[in-house]
Amino acid sequence: MSAEIISGTEMRAAILEELASEVEAMKAKYGKVPGLVTILVGENPASVSYVTLKVKTALKLGFHEIQDNQPESITEEALLDLIEQYNQDPNIHGILVQLPLPKHISEEKIIYAIDPDKDVDGFHPVNLGRMVIGGEDGGFLPCTPAGIQEMIVRSGTETSGAEVVVVGRSNIVGKPIAIMMGQKGRGANSTVTMVHTRTRDLAEHCRRADILIVAAGVPGLVKPDWIKPGATVIDVGVNRVGTSSTGKAILSGDVDFAEACKVAGKITPVPGGVGPMTIALLMKNTVRSAWMALENKSSAAYVCR
Numbered sequence: 056m057s058a059e060i061i062s063g064t065e066m067r068a069a070i071l072e073e074l075a076s077e078v079e080a081m082k083a084k085y086g087k088v089p090g091l092v093t094i095l096v097g098e099n100p101a102s103v104s105y106v107t108l109k110v111k112t113a114l115k116l117g118f119h120e121i122q123d124n125q126p127e128s129i130t131e132e133a134l135l136d137l138i139e140q141y142n143q144d145p146n147i148h149g150i151l152v153q154l155p156l157p158k159h160i161s162e163e164k165i166i167y168a169i170d171p172d173k174d175v176d177g178f179h180p181v182n183l184g185r186m187v188i189g190g191e192d193g194g195f196l197p198c199t200p201a202g203i204q205e206m207i208v209r210s211g212t213e214t215s216g217a218e219v220v221v222v223g224r225s226n227i228v229g230k231p232i233a234i235m236m237g238q239k240g241r242g243a244n245s246t247v248t249m250v251h252t253r254t255r256d257l258a259e260h261c262r263r264a265d266i267l268i269v270a271a272g273v274p275g276l277v278k279p280d281w282i283k284p285g286a287t288v289i290d291v292g293v294n295r296v297g298t299s300s301t302g303k304a305i306l307s308g309d310v311d312f313a314e315a316c317k318v319a320g321k322i323t324p325v326p327g328g329v330g331p332m333t334i335a336l337l338m339k340n341t342v343r344s345a346w347m348a349l350e351n352k353s354s355a356a357y358v359c360r
């Protein structure tokens with residue numbers, strides 16, 4: 056048996072096409088386009104490459120895009136002032152501060168400073184709280200978990216009543232996706248187990264999963280005999296395991312992909328799986344934020360399109 060590959064690259068293309076039509080509709084109705092600012096502090100190579108891709112995608116969609124690069128030495132106060140400036144800017148609908156930040160800046164303070172109605176990353180506690188409460192009045196969903204859920208839906212995997220096992224408990228992926236999959240609604244209604252480094256017999260839990268979501272940051276952690284035959288496997292790991300002769304990073308997931316393909320029913324590759332979906336969902340959040348602003352609605356009162 057060889058698993059069906061769930062291509063994040065192809066799904067991203069479909070989502071971006073849908074969003075491009077929305078941008079056209081927005082221009083026609085309001086004469087405005089979504090505005091996104093991406094703030095990058097310092098020159099962390101991984102962050103530079105993520106931000107470059109985000110900027111490129113925003114520009115391709117016709118967004119008003121500001122790439123605001125700041126030196127590693129910027130003070131926390133100056134960064135807070137900058138965020139406040141974008142909070143007040145009516146042409147900016149989404150503010151993204153690329154993480155991680157230098158050690159002298161509190162990520163918590165920076166995230167808290169972003170207007171929740173412009174928090175297209177979905178990291179602000181107000182949006183995380185709305186996500187936990189669920190329902191139609193939800194705020195912005197964090198992009199990677201939202202991308203994972205979208206991939207599961209678009210791959211035709213049944214989630215209702217399914218056993219979902221999430222490996223990892225980070226604030227950005229593990230915790231939110233575990234909550235989202237257990238909610239009522241589309242692509243959810245699952246029975247969720249969240250496992251982590253202190254879990255006894257990790258493999259045994261994974262073997263029960265109809266949908267296995269792995270966000271541990273450990274290359275090749277999940278072995279083929281951890282996978283239930285026919286399961287859908289979502290590999291969120293992006294581990295730099297080497298450098299090619301041309302100087303490009305060689306990436307590997309948290310799942311032993313070649314062997315897992317022989318057992319799983321559907322599986323995401325690395326690269327080309329979850330990564331492209333994160334960017335697509337960031338763009339989707341930004342378009343939604345722009346509609347909210349143009350229609351004078353707070354995210355709490357806005358029904359998702």
Ligand code: GUN
Pocket residue numbers: 151152153154155176198199333
């Ligand atoms: N660093 C790694 N992933 C992300 C992300 O999704 N958003 C931001 N802002 N920083 C990140």
